Amino acid sequence: MPDPDIRLIAVDMDGTLLRPDGTIPGRLWPLLRRLRERGIAFAPASGRQLATLRAMFAGAEGELDYIAENGAHVVRGEQEVSIDALAPVFVARTIARLRALDAVGTRLGIVVCGERSAYVDDCDPVFLAETRKYYRALEVVDDVAAVEDRVLKLAVYDFVDGETRTAPALADLHPDHQVVVSGVHWVDVMNAGVDKGVALRGLQRALGVTPAQTVAFGDYLNDLELLRAADHSYAMADAHPDVAAIARHRAPSNAEDGVVTVIEGLLAAPATA
Structure with a gap:
């Protein structure tokens, strides 16, 4: 005890x-x-x-x-x-990188987690259903790269397995940023520390x-x-x-x-x- x-x-x-x-x-x-x-x-x-x-x-x-x-x-x-907010330049660069991974077959959904709301531009029903479990304040926008909000985190939904696919693909973001496996399908990117x-x-x-x-x-x-x-x-x-x-x-x-x-x-x- x-x-x-x-x-x-x-x-x-x-x-x-x-x-x-x-x-x-x-x-x-x-x-x-x-x-x-x-x-x-x-x-x-x-x-x-x-x-x-x-x-x-x-x-x-x-x-x-x-x-x-x-x-x-x-x-x-x-x-x-x-x-603790991410730098806008880093957010834009990482979104572009995630989109490139998605384009070559690592199916991903991106959630931009802002201070006011979370934002997505992917309307895949599986991804949206999973995202809504965690983000009550959620906006579907035309382009998450154009969001104007303080971004606290990028949450990446790997449709297969985040620990073995997405997290290793982002490993070089260390030591300046955190790449954290937060669930079977979820990988979070945040500032170091x-x-x-x-x-x-x-x-x-x-x-x-x-x-x-x-x-x-x-x-x-x-x-x-x-x-x-x-x-x-x-x-x-x-x-x-x-x-x-x-x-x-x-x-x-x-x-x-x-x-x-x-x-x-x-x-x-x-x-x-």
Whole structure:
């Protein structure tokens, strides 16, 4: 059982908190109230945009903290903690490169993740259905390269497998930028130094919380740094092997409401004075 002096819980969404059908476990809602009463902050940490996360937690009482866009956008309630935008020249160059990959057979969909909205210009029904799962504020435009917004991230949907196809094709973007596999089909491109772990550390500073007072849950490669930023790190039962290797604890799978089960155990422990 982790130290009961916990002040912050950061939770990945897909494959971690969310059930396989994409819903939030009903048992979480009363726990959020109890966490607030105990002075424990709760932060969804996701590749999803801020608008999507806020909509998903609209039923929660009080304000939550959010780590959105894989760490490129962090807020506490209505207060912005940090935002990290890509250079427009880099965005244009990378979009052109992705389009070239698509033209030679690596079927890709591109999402330009802006501060105000996400943008696509590909109307493939499979791609749009997947994109709408993660981006509530979504605009279909004529050309994503012409979008006028602060771009926090480029999200690339590989129709086959992002880890083995798209991510290696973009590997030379390092060390100036992050190329993160965030799902079987998704690869995210962000500025160097942007990840969920950096975001969590910024939130820790804003809250006056230490890693020893932090719990984090994750299951996939974009959660590695999130777990490294918390002394009480949990990999889900069916996590990616690299995630399982660095986590200090294991949680039951998302199909078993593993995050909720662990939090219930935390709240059953006596609070530290």
